[in-house]
Amino acid sequence: MMQLIVALALWGLVSALVVGTRRRTDQSILYAAIMIALSLTLNIDAVYFAADGLLGGRNYADLPANLLLLLGIYFLSRAILRASSPSRANASARPFRIGAIITAGLMVTTFIFIDAPTTSGTFMQDFGNQPAAAAYSLIQFIYLGIVMALTGMICLRFAARMSTPARRLGFRIVGAGCGAAVLTVLSVVGMDLAHVFGAMSLLALFASAYDVLNLTAILLLCFGLSLPPILGGVSTRFNRRKLEAALPDLTRIWVDVSAQHLELGGVAHPNAPGSVSRDVDTVVHRMLVEIRDALLLNPTARDRLSDEDLALLTATETRIGAQRTSA
Template identity: 40%
Template sequence: MIQDIAAAVIWCLALCLLPDIKRRKDQSILAAAITIATALTLNVDRIYIAGDQLLGNRNLLDLVANIFMVIGIYFLSRAILRAADVSETVDIHNRVGQSVLGIVVVALIVSFSLVDAPRTSTSFMRDYGSQWPAAVYSGVQFLYIGAVVAITGFTCFRFRGEMAKPYFRVAFVFIGLGCALAVVLVLAVLGMDVLHLMGELEAMSRLSYVYDAAEVGAMVFLCVGLALPPVARRLERRSDARAAAVLVEQLSEPWDRITSERSELRLNLTQTAIDRRDAPKRRLHRMLVEIQDALFVDPHLAQLLSQNDLDVLRKAEEYLGARLAGPEHRGTRLPGNGGMNP
C-alpha cells in the first residue's frame, strides 16, 4: 500500500510538469519524476510479480527498479542543484555525479548477482537480507541516495533566501524537508540491514514503521515542493494575461484616436488575436509602441489624449516595463518553472 501511495504521488508530480514541457530547456526534473515513479510502480506487488515472471522469476525486476531509482535520484539532484547554484562548478559536479552514478549501477549489478534469490519475492530484503551480498546491494543503493539527498537538501536551505519569488522560497523549504525525511529513510534502511544480519528480526520490524512513514513523508514534501513552482507560474501567467487584456481594452480608444491617420502602420487586432497565452501582452506592447511612434512623429497629437488616457498609458508602460525587466534572482531557474527564463 505504501508503494502504491508513493508511486501515485510521483506520477501526479509528472502530470503537473507535463503542460510546461515545451517551455523548459532542462527536462531533468521531468526525467527524475518519471524515472522514480517507474521505479516505485515496478515495486507494487501485483506489477512486480507479473513483471518478474516475464524475467524468469529471479527478482531481476528488483534490480531494474533500483537502477531506475538511483538514476531518478541523480536527475532530481541535478535539476535542483542547477536551480539553486548557477556557478560553473555545477557542470563539473554533474560530470563527477555521472561517474559516481555509473559506479553505483555497476556495484548494484555485481552485488545482486551474488545474492541467492531463487524465487520471486515482493519483500526482497526481508527474505534475502540475511545474506551479506544482499546487505551490500541495499547499502550501496541507499548510501548513494542518502549522500545525494543530503547534499541537495543542504543546498535548498542554503539558497532558499536568494529566490526571487515567495513561492520559490516555499518550494525550496518543502524540497529541503523532503530531503531531510529521505535521509531518515536511508538511515532506517541501513539500520534494518544491520539488524537483519544480526538476526534481530523483531527490532528490524519495528524500524520498518519509521521507514514507511519517512518514505511517504519524503515523497509528499518533495512532490509538493517540485510541483509548486510550475503550478504557481501558470497561475501567474494567467493573471498577467488577464491584466494585459484589461489594459488592451482601456488603451484601444486612445490608440485608435492617435493612430487613425497612420493606418498603414496600425496593428491588425484580428490577425494578432492568436491563440497564445501571451497574445494580450504582445498586443498591448504593439499598441503602446504605435502610440509612442505617432507622438514622436507628430507631438501635437498629444492634445487628443485626456488625463485618463495618460494614466492608462503610464499603467501600460509600468506593466510592460516590470515584465520585460525580469527578476534578477535565481528564482527564475527553479525546475518546473516553465523554462529557465521568465
C-alpha cells in the same frame, strides 16, 4: 497500500510537471520524475509480480526498478541544483556522474551474488540477511543519501534567491523533503545492518521509522516540485485575464499615439483585421513596445494620455514582466 500512495504521489508530480512543459526549456525534472515514478510503480506487488514473471520469476525486476530510482534521483538532483545554483551544479556534475556510474556498476555486480530464486514482494525482508543483498542495498542508498543531502542543503541555502514566491516556497519544501530522504536512507542502512547481524528488534524499529520517513520524504518532494508549475499556471491564467481586460484601453492608447502620425516602423495594428493571430501576451507586448517607442520619438504625444493611461501602461508592463518571469 503505502506503495500505491507513493506511486500515485509520483504520478501526480509527473502530471503537474507536464502542465508546465510549454513554459520550461529544460525538461530534466519531468524526465527524472517519470523514471522515479516507474521505479516506485514497480514496487507495487501486483506490478512487480507481473514484471518479474516476464523476466523469469527470480526477482530480476528488482534491479531495473532500483536502477531507475538511482538514475531518476541523479537527474532530479542535477535539475534542482541547476535551478538553484548553476555554479554548484557545474562543480558537482562530474562527481555526481562518476558516483552514479560506479554505484550502478556495483549494484549490478552485487545483485548477481544474491540468491533469490522466487519472486518476492518483500525482497530485502526475505533475502536481506545475505551479505550480497545488504551490500546491494547499502551501495545504492548511501549514494542516494549523499546526493539528497547536498541537494537539500543547496535548496535551503538558495531558496530565497528564487524568482517567484512559488519557487521560493517550493525549494524550501524540497529541501525539507531531501532532509526526510536522508533520514530514510539512515533507516535503510540501519535495517540492512540489523538484518545481516540478526538484530531483529532493531530491524523492526528501523522498519517502522522507514515507513513514516519514506512517505514523508516522497510527499514533501512531490509537493515542493509540483508547487511552482501549479501556482505558475494559476498565476499565468490570472495575468492573462487581466491583460485581456486591459486590451481595449491599450488599443485606444495605441490609436491616440498613432494619430500623431508617428513613424512606428510601418507595421500594422496588432489587432487589425487580417493581422496574424497571436496570443494576448504577444499582442500586448507588441503594443507596449510600439507605444513606448512612439512616446520616446515624440515626447509631446504623452500630453494626449491621462494619468490613468500612463498608470495602465506601467501596470501592464509589470504584468508582462511577471508573465515572463514565471514562464
